[in-house]
Amino acid sequence: MRNYFTMKKLFRLVAVLLVSGASLFAADAAPETGFVSLFDGKSLDGWKINHGTDAFTIEEGAIRANGDATHLFYEGKVNGAKFKNFELRLDVMTRKNSNGGFFIHSAFQPTGWPSGYEIQVNNTQKDPQKSGGLYNTVKNLEPFEDDKWMKFVIIVKDGKVTVSVNDKELVNYTTEAATTKLRPDGGAFAIQAHDKGSTTLYKNIRVKVLP
Numbered sequence: 001m002r003n004y005f006t007m008k009k010l011f012r013l014v015a016v017l018l019v020s021g022a023s024l025f026a027a028d029a030a031p032e033t034g035f036v037s038l039f040d041g042k043s044l045d046g047w048k049i050n051h052g053t054d055a056f057t058i059e060e061g062a063i064r065a066n067g068d069a070t071h072l073f074y075e076g077k078v079n080g081a082k083f084k085n086f087e088l089r090l091d092v093m094t095r096k097n098s099n100g101g102f103f104i105h106s107a108f109q110p111t112g113w114p115s116g117y118e119i120q121v122n123n124t125q126k127d128p129q130k131s132g133g134l135y136n137t138v139k140n141l142e143p144f145e146d147d148k149w150m151k152f153v154i155i156v157k158d159g160k161v162t163v164s165v166n167d168k169e170l171v172n173y174t175t176e177a178a179t180t181k182l183r184p185d186g187g188a189f190a191i192q193a194h195d196k197g198s199t200t201l202y203k204n205i206r207v208k209v210l211p
Contacts, residue, residue: 035208
């Protein structure tokens, strides 16, 4: 009788542990509800380079930017490639002495620097503005590390722009109607190739459109 109750308690304990473990696993693997991928990890389908053809390539599932100042615009099917209120998540990496940028509320143009706001990508290049800052608007002067993936979260909601890198909020900026670079109907995303000496990488690019 004693062995029966001991085994019964043991089975109950194992069951509890299995349920708990399954719950924890489910929480860790929970899908990002409402998010849609903008990059397939294999090609530049849905993206358009404004000039030059060799500044953007695919490297181990990421978009690699390296070349004379050039920009890669998202022109795919998601939301008509125009985003007004949204949450954008992506992983970004810099190589040593590399500068780059990610633009929001932009629009395709054949040459020149894109319109909209640039989120800086730079950790050890000489420009004092570092990764995650809103370029020339809200500056981050503290670098992250090269050769490590940084988790960017960019949110635009009703004229307010927030940017976090690795869960650290760096930008919380409310635009003003007279000076805003946000387009009334939303805009495109763009990745910058800064120069031939700079290599930056981008992957896991996904967006959730907000009301």
